[in-house]
Amino acid sequence: MKKRFFTVAFLFTAALAIGQTSVRGYVFEDANKNGKKDRSEKVLAGVAVSNGVEVVQTDDKGLYELPLTGDNQIFVIKPSQYATVLDQYNLPASYVTHKPKGSPTGTKYEGVAPTGKLPKEVNFGLIAQEESADFKAFIFGDPQPYSLEELDYFKKAVVDEVKNKTEGISFGISLGDLVGDKLDLHTPYKEVMKEVGLPWYNVMGNHDMNYEATEDIYSDETFEKNFGPANYAFNYGDAHFIVLDDILYPHPIKKKGYLGGFRQDQLDFVKNNLKFVPKDKLVVISFHIPLFVGNEKHFDQESRQQLLDLLKEHENILLLSAHTHYQMHQFYTKEQGWSGIKPLHEYNVGTTSGDWYSGEFNELGVPASTMRDGTPRGYATLVVKGNQYQLDYKVSGESADYKMELFLPKVIADKRANNYSIHANVFMGTDRDIVEYRIDGGEWKKMKKVESFDPAFYAAVQKYDLTDELLTGRKPSHPINSSHLWSAKLPFNIGLGEHKVEVKVTDMFGREHIAQKTYKIEKSK
Numbered sequence: 044m045k046k047r048f049f050t051v052a053f054l055f056t057a058a059l060a061i062g063q064t065s066v067r068g069y070v071f072e073d074a075n076k077n078g079k080k081d082r083s084e085k086v087l088a089g090v091a092v093s094n095g096v097e098v099v100q101t102d103d104k105g106l107y108e109l110p111l112t113g114d115n116q117i118f119v120i121k122p123s124q125y126a127t128v129l130d131q132y133n134l135p136a137s138y139v140t141h142k143p144k145g146s147p148t149g150t151k152y153e154g155v156a157p158t159g160k161l162p163k164e165v166n167f168g169l170i171a172q173e174e175s176a177d178f179k180a181f182i183f184g185d186p187q188p189y190s191l192e193e194l195d196y197f198k199k200a201v202v203d204e205v206k207n208k209t210e211g212i213s214f215g216i217s218l219g220d221l222v223g224d225k226l227d228l229h230t231p232y233k234e235v236m237k238e239v240g241l242p243w244y245n246v247m248g249n250h251d252m253n254y255e256a257t258e259d260i261y262s263d264e265t266f267e268k269n270f271g272p273a274n275y276a277f278n279y280g281d282a283h284f285i286v287l288d289d290i291l292y293p294h295p296i297k298k299k300g301y302l303g304g305f306r307q308d309q310l311d312f313v314k315n316n317l318k319f320v321p322k323d324k325l326v327v328i329s330f331h332i333p334l335f336v337g338n339e340k341h342f343d344q345e346s347r348q349q350l351l352d353l354l355k356e357h358e359n360i361l362l363l364s365a366h367t368h369y370q371m372h373q374f375y376t377k378e379q380g381w382s383g384i385k386p387l388h389e390y391n392v393g394t395t396s397g398d399w400y401s402g403e404f405n406e407l408g409v410p411a412s413t414m415r416d417g418t419p420r421g422y423a424t425l426v427v428k429g430n431q432y433q434l435d436y437k438v439s440g441e442s443a444d445y446k447m448e449l450f451l452p453k454v455i456a457d458k459r460a461n462n463y464s465i466h467a468n469v470f471m472g473t474d475r476d477i478v479e480y481r482i483d484g485g486e487w488k489k490m491k492k493v494e495s496f497d498p499a500f501y502a503a504v505q506k507y508d509l510t511d512e513l514l515t516g517r518k519p520s521h522p523i524n525s526s527h528l529w530s531a532k533l534p535f536n537i538g539l540g541e542h543k544v545e546v547k548v549t550d551m552f553g554r555e556h557i558a559q560k561t562y563k564i565e566k567s568k
Contacts, residue, residue, distance in 0.1 A: 067107065067165070069101070071085065071166065072169055073169060074171075085105075086104055090122050094116070096312050098318070117165055127167075132236065133239070136271075138272050140271070143160065150253055150256075152253060153265065154261075175280055176281040179427070180279075181424060185366065186201075186221055186394075188222055191228070196396075197396065200395075202236065209240055213241070213279060218364060219248025220366065222250060223250050245286075246330060247270075247331065249332070266288075274288055283324050283327070288309070288330070289330040291305075303347075322358060323430060324359065328360070333364040334347055334362065334379075335375070363389075366391075368414055368415065373391070374389075393419075397420030403516045410516045416468075416525040420439055421437050421470075433554075447468055447469045448468045449466070449467055449559075449560045456567040457536065460564075464533060465531055467548075471527070472528075490529035494528070495524055497525045529546075540564065543560075544561065
């Protein structure tokens, strides 16, 4: 199906309301795409609209009404089979900002200018489009450029590739840290991303915040100016998507730094929104900081538990996060406070910036940026089929079948060489995968899952310490234990000459991936 996107702007009724205690308006099908609610155009009933906390549905006349509580983002929750208007950067213009006095002033990076009073009606025009229950979406982890030079690395390594691979892709999501602290890079980032040519949804990260904010509610003012609401939702096909800002800043206890977590108004939005979402529908929740990682001091336990409790009655949930600059899958059970009918899956996505643009430069003039767990820089694809999903990860600049990196010696001796191993770093590997190997087409044998540095990445880091000549690029970060590494002993007594090693992965979705390398056995000296 050929998709069409429109970039007309919202136009609102000119009459101003008196006493801004509520907002009302219509959701309608903008058949002529002029941004106006014409008398001949049909209204849409049962469409959800929110003020950022409360969520209501339009009545049979397409009318909604919501209270105003001061500053509000008023947005329509895009229904399936309809598209929202896109702005010049292909960002959904599905919201109206209500900040009568504007953002707090005096900060380095500007927030929202005073909006004044709202029109008498705030209407949302939607454009009919076909949406299959089976669709795909790109998922990006932290682009996080700290300069225009690094933004150009991101463009060359990732955007220039994906803009030629959009057939069959419905939209994309970036999971926060769109830039690295320098919020004046938000607009250049949008300029780069519009080249992808898809509707694009953005999550706020800890490096997208106003660090001068004295309350968390004001930490997203520049993000809201540049991208709109930091908390919102939309539907596509048979799936429901929720986007949340999960950074509390300043840290509620230490009063400096940040903490993963949610404010009560955000949790109220999730609760009110889910009232209109069927329990068996696929719910995909995108935020920046993973719910569980490392020690328990990174996330507010109370608000995390509240979120888990709000989700427990929904049967099909996927959590998407980034932030760590490595890749992992976690499945939450009662041990983590989850009481749903099946384990809750969080996919912590590898980043498009990799290891913060470190490593030697490649043929594109871009740093290798391999992540600390040995996952090469790349991007994910979410494949939705009704209320089920699959996930894939594409290494930028490599073929689509590059799913693992094999590390083994090139040559070993034919005697007393029993301490050589093959390691397989399966980039999307989980505890549910079966990883096997065989030598020279023999019997498949299971490999052992290990917790260790990825040896290939460790060698790349050591190269900077052992080199006699200065290398290009910044030295990569110190490696961490990979959560998707398998190993097996290499046989040394199977005859001199070259031998082929194959590794086969049967992943959690039942897909098979095979990679191979060779090594030589030579007579001992």
